[in-house]
Every structure is written in structure tokens, then in C-alpha cells.
Amino acid sequence: MPNRVLTKEQILSRISEIEGLQKSLPIVKAGDLLQVTKWSLSCEKRRLRLRLSKLNGHHHTLRQAIELIQSVNSICEICGDDSNPSIDHNIPISKGGHNGLENLRVLCVSCNSKKGGRIYG
Numbered sequence: 858m859p860n861r862v863l864t865k866e867q868i869l870s871r872i873s874e875i876e877g878l879q880k881s882l883p884i885v886k887a888g889d890l891l892q893v894t895k896w897s898l899s900c901e902k903r904r905l906r907l908r909l910s911k912l913n914g915h916h917h918t919l920r921q922a923i924e925l926i927q928s929v930n931s932i933c934e935i936c937g938d939d940s941n942p943s944i945d946h947n948i949p950i951s952k953g954g955h956n957g958l959e960n961l962r963v964l965c966v967s968c969n970s971k972k973g974g975r976i977y978g
């Protein structure tokens with residue numbers, strides 16, 4: 858979908874369209890070409906949710922993300938490692954979380970990837 862301006866209603870409508878498509882697709886095994894379709898639908902849904910979050914006033918800048926990491930000395934909230942910080946969404950975008958600062962915390966890349974799409978992990 859081109860990066861044109863969409864209203865909240867159009868975004869919500871496209872998200873539910875994608876969810877309908879996702880439900881209609883069969884479960885596939887690793888390596889199946891259909892995985893690419895599933896992956897791109899998930900990516901599009903995430904992008905739409907981020908845009909919706911921004912339209913709803915929940916947004917952070919790269920500078921704010923860097924300042925958040927600096928404010929905790931890059932220390933991972935879960936394991937305390939400070940060598941590989943990343944920004945985690947407490948409530949993942951995929952679970953309806955928003956992209957505002959209040960929903961962000963610092964986790965190391967390892968803890969962030971283990972947490973995946975879980976809430977607060």
C-alpha cells in the first residue's frame with residue numbers, strides 16, 4: 858500500500874481487512890512461500906498500527922529513544938546487561954500497544970527478542 862495519508866477509519870478498516878486475510882490463510886510449515894505473504898501482512902499491520910498510534914498522539918522521536926536509553930545507562934530492565942540496549946514496547950504494537958514514550962522501556966536485544974510479542978514479558 859502506498860504511503861498516502863489515511864484516516865483513522867481507513868487504517869482500522871485496512872487492519873481488520875488484513876486480520877480477515879490472516880485468518881483465511883492456512884497454517885504453513887517453515888520454508889513455505891506462503892510465509893512471505895503472512896510476513897508482509899504482519900509488517901503492513903504493524904506499520905498501520907504505528908501510524909494509528911501517531912494519529913492518536915502517541916509518538917516518540919529517535920532523540921527521545923536515545924535519551925531514554927541514556928537515562929538508564931543502557932541497563933536492561935530484565936537482566937541488567939548494558940552492552941546491547943534496545944527499545945521495547947511494554948505492550949507490543951501487535952497487541953494494541955502504542956508508540957508513545959509511556960509504553961517504552963530499555964531491554965537488551967537478547968531479552969527483547971525472547972520477550973517477542975508478549976506483554977511485559
Ligand SMILES: [Zn+2]
Pocket residue numbers: 933934935936937938964965966967968969
Ligand atoms: Zn536483558
